[in-house]
Amino acid sequence: MNLSPTLSRFVLHWGEMGTRWGVNRTVAQIHALLFITGRPMHAEEIADTLEVARSNVSNSLRELQGWNLIKLVHLAGDRRDHFETSTQVWELLRTVVRERQRREIAPTIEVLNELLADPALSRDPAEARLRIRETQELLVTLTAWSDEMLKLDTDTLTKVLKLGAKIKKLLGRDAPAEEVHPAQLLGP
Secondary structure, three states: OOOOHHHHHHHHHHHHHHHHOOOOHHHHHHHHHHHHHOOOEEHHHHHHHHOOOHHHHHHHHHHHHHOOOEEEEOOOOOOOOEEEEOOOHHHHHHHHHHHHHHHHHHHHHHHHHHHHHOHHHHHOOHHHHHHHHHHHHHHHHHHHHHHHHHHOOHHHHHHHHHHOOHHHHHHOOOOOHHHOOHHHHHOO
């Protein structure tokens, strides 16, 4: 498959962004290719389109499956495995956030909880104990907030994100943030 210059630029840029997010360039490019074409593709077609080694494609497809960003599909009359991704950008965002939470945030919270429960921590400086506790509280709060945001339908989530700094005005300067649930800001 030959990509237009515009689509090729999109795929190449997504690969560059992937490396900045800690994702292998080819993994990001494959995901971008499946997203932008919006159709299932088999590994050979992906390798030919991106001009990368077939073995690199196979490894990258496994990684994308591990992230729940692509799924295996079969097409009638074709014995090859094909792969597709969601074409809904908000669904992809939800998947990435869930996976980052599962892989990065949850294990960190677990370690912080273990540290806070360890009696040996009482022998460490008060400032260090406070920083560990504040970090744990931040991550727990952030996780709870993002879990709530992930449950919102796309239209509501879009509205919440567009509110941005306007939330401060809705809450008033002196109102503590924990008194207002984000869903309350939007009404029923």
